[in-house]
Amino acid sequence: MTLPRWLAPTLFALALAAAAWRAPFPVAPAFVPPPPAVADPAPAYFSTALLPTAAPSAHAAALAELADGSIAAAWFAGTREGAADVAVWYATLGAAGWTTPRAIATREGTAAATLAYARKVGNPVLYAEGERLHLWFVSVALGGWAGSMLNHAVSSDGGANWSPPTRLQTSPFLNISTLGRAPPVALADGGLGLPVYHEFIAKHGEWLRLAPDGRIVDKVRMPQGRRTLQPAVAVLDGQHALAILRDNDTGPGRIRVATTLDGGRHWPAADALPLPNPNSSVALLRLKSGRLLIAGNGASGRNQLLLWLSDDAGKTWHTAATVESDADPQAEFSYPALLQARDGRVHLAYTWRRQGIKHAVFNEAWLAGGTP
Amino acid sequence: MSATVLYGWLAQGVVIGALVSLLPLGDKRRIAGLMAIPLALFAGPAALLHGFVGTPSVTLLLLAIWQLASRAPTPLDRRAAWSVIGIAALFYPLALGLGPFDPYAVGYQPWPLLLAIGTLAVALLRCRREDWLLILSAGLAGYAGGLFANLWDALLDPLLALAALAVVVGQLARRRTAG
Numbered sequence: 001m002t003l004p005r006w007l008a009p010t011l012f013a014l015a016l017a018a019a020a021w022r023a024p025f026p027v028a029p030a031f032v033p034p035p036p037a038v039a040d041p042a043p044a045y046f047s048t049a050l051l052p053t054a055a056p057s058a059h060a061a062a063l064a065e066l067a068d069g070s071i072a073a074a075w076f077a078g079t080r081e082g083a084a085d086v087a088v089w090y091a092t093l094g095a096a097g098w099t100t101p102r103a104i105a106t107r108e109g110t111a112a113a114t115l116a117y118a119r120k121v122g123n124p125v126l127y128a129e130g131e132r133l134h135l136w137f138v139s140v141a142l143g144g145w146a147g148s149m150l151n152h153a154v155s156s157d158g159g160a161n162w163s164p165p166t167r168l169q170t171s172p173f174l175n176i177s178t179l180g181r182a183p184p185v186a187l188a189d190g191g192l193g194l195p196v197y198h199e200f201i202a203k204h205g206e207w208l209r210l211a212p213d214g215r216i217v218d219k220v221r222m223p224q225g226r227r228t229l230q231p232a233v234a235v236l237d238g239q240h241a242l243a244i245l246r247d248n249d250t251g252p253g254r255i256r257v258a259t260t261l262d263g264g265r266h267w268p269a270a271d272a273l274p275l276p277n278p279n280s281s282v283a284l285l286r287l288k289s290g291r292l293l294i295a296g297n298g299a300s301g302r303n304q305l306l307l308w309l310s311d312d313a314g315k316t317w318h319t320a321a322t323v324e325s326d327a328d329p330q331a332e333f334s335y336p337a338l339l340q341a342r343d344g345r346v347h348l349a350y351t352w353r354r355q356g357i358k359h360a361v362f363n364e365a366w367l368a369g370g371t372p
Numbered sequence: 373m374s375a376t377v378l379y380g381w382l383a384q385g386v387v388i389g390a391l392v393s394l395l396p397l398g399d400k401r402r403i404a405g406l407m408a409i410p411l412a413l414f415a416g417p418a419a420l421l422h423g424f425v426g427t428p429s430v431t432l433l434l435l436a437i438w439q440l441a442s443r444a445p446t447p448l449d450r451r452a453a454w455s456v457i458g459i460a461a462l463f464y465p466l467a468l469g470l471g472p473f474d475p476y477a478v479g480y481q482p483w484p485l486l487l488a489i490g491t492l493a494v495a496l497l498r499c500r501r502e503d504w505l506l507i508l509s510a511g512l513a514g515y516a517g518g519l520f521a522n523l524w525d526a527l528l529d530p531l532l533a534l535a536a537l538a539v540v541v542g543q544l545a546r547r548r549t550a551g
Contacts, residue, residue, distance in 0.1 A: 111419065115381035174425045223472050
């Protein structure tokens with residue numbers, strides 16, 4: 001069968017016009033600027049508790065504050081990291097303490113929703129946006145964590161029910177190697193900026209710009225001279241933000257830095273912080289006082305979990321507190337997540353000896369050296 | 373369930389059918405390929421391939437359909453195969469982190485890519501390659517219809533690059549045998 005000569009070019013012109021019509025033309029990116037700094041007059045406060053156990057091995061907690069003021073935590077747990085029975089678990093902290101954890105993402109559920117095989121799940125990220133609670137998590141079909149694909153689900157009822165997860169298209173090669181670890185930041189256009197990372201062959205941070213409807217409209221690398229992972233971002237003003245990254249290269253590591261001065265369009269490397277990083281995840285938070293807070297491991301390894309403060313937008317840092325310390329180098333207090341609730345209290349969740357997730361609550365007076 | 377999920381699953385079923393039709397089954401190869409599609413979809417291989425390699429491009433899907441349905445030679449001839457290999461050889465290393473430039477990111481706001489495709493279309497028209505013009509049109513339509521967040525994903529994927537490599541290697545092997 002011979003097609004008329006005009007048919008192919010006509011169809012092509014129509015398809016090209018339709019693609020051009022659909023191609024996004026987003027406005028220049030900008031962050032929602034942080035609110036003006038305010039001091040917290042509350043007296044020093046500090047408490048810790050282990051979250052209820054979901055499974056023998058737990059890791060990688062994430063935190064969010066729900067619309068009703070309760071704190072939500074998600075983490076992955078199973079018989080061991082990467083096992084087929086690992087699920088993403090979810091619990092909330094209310095007046096009666098932590099609820100019994102519930103599995104909110106499993107490999108079976110993810111496979112059923114995406115019509116695609118999934119071997120394991122991991123690394124949840126939570127973010128509350130009004131009544132909507134976002135969950136990003138990774139699933140792997142083949143290989144290790146470098147084969148991760150990023151999935152997204154939403155709850156409109158505080159985590160009781162979740163939409164079926166959808167898979168984000170973030171990589172051209174088998175759609176693999178995009179992982180999340182730290183929460184997104186709000187953008188001025190109503191979208192979100194989600195810090196993620198890539199670890200197949202090259203290892204570097206990345207920045208996904210999401211439109212208000214969740215569609216990815218840009219992806220930007222965070223180039224560094226060394227292998228880096230797991231960016232965590234704090235917004236300093238409408239155009240300026242700081243990202244800190246896990247140092248995954250050889251030799252003694254330091255917390256690596258990327259900054260943007262144009263709302264996330266570019267993330268050039270900046271000088272590393274004078275803070276150690278033994279190839280482990282770090283968390284970053286801008287406090288209501290305007291100070292920056294980092295949670296991460298000390299030079300000795302994951303057997304020490306520290307908090308560092310900066311009073312000058314990240315130029316200088318000092319140790320604020322030691323949250324955990326154990327002489328045993330095999331002890332692990334890692335993968336911290338930070339959140340400051342609307343009541344001013346700072347929540348820290350972290351992997352506790354791989355046996356569970358520990359939750360610490362404190363305030364800025366405690367960070368300043370006050371005793372509860 | 374999203375249209376992208378359904379598309380990816382169904383398209384991988386067709387890809388598996390096309391692969392089956394490549395087996396040396398004589399004049400039964402086409403019917404074997406067609407019968408393999410529901411089997412792949414409902415017995416698991418399509419979901420497995422969907423999990424391993426993600427959503428296939430429209431280009432790959434159309435070539436698979438062509439393989440299953442048409443007696444005409446595949447549009448993925450030697451010249452086209454070399455073009456796909458050339459693009460893939462440049463594209464994938466850069467997109468996976470070799471150097472600072474990420475060509476894949478261009479596909480999220482694909483205005484430069486649309487311009488390049490328009491230029492390519494003019495060249496294809498001059499070469500009388502209406503088959504590839506139609507394939508590109510379908511890829512663009514897939515993107516326009518919201519099946520893909522990134523235009524690159526509608527046009528190119530690693531299985532397509534592998535298929536192109538198989539075409540080139542097969543032709544070289546045949547030439548060597550004939551020589």
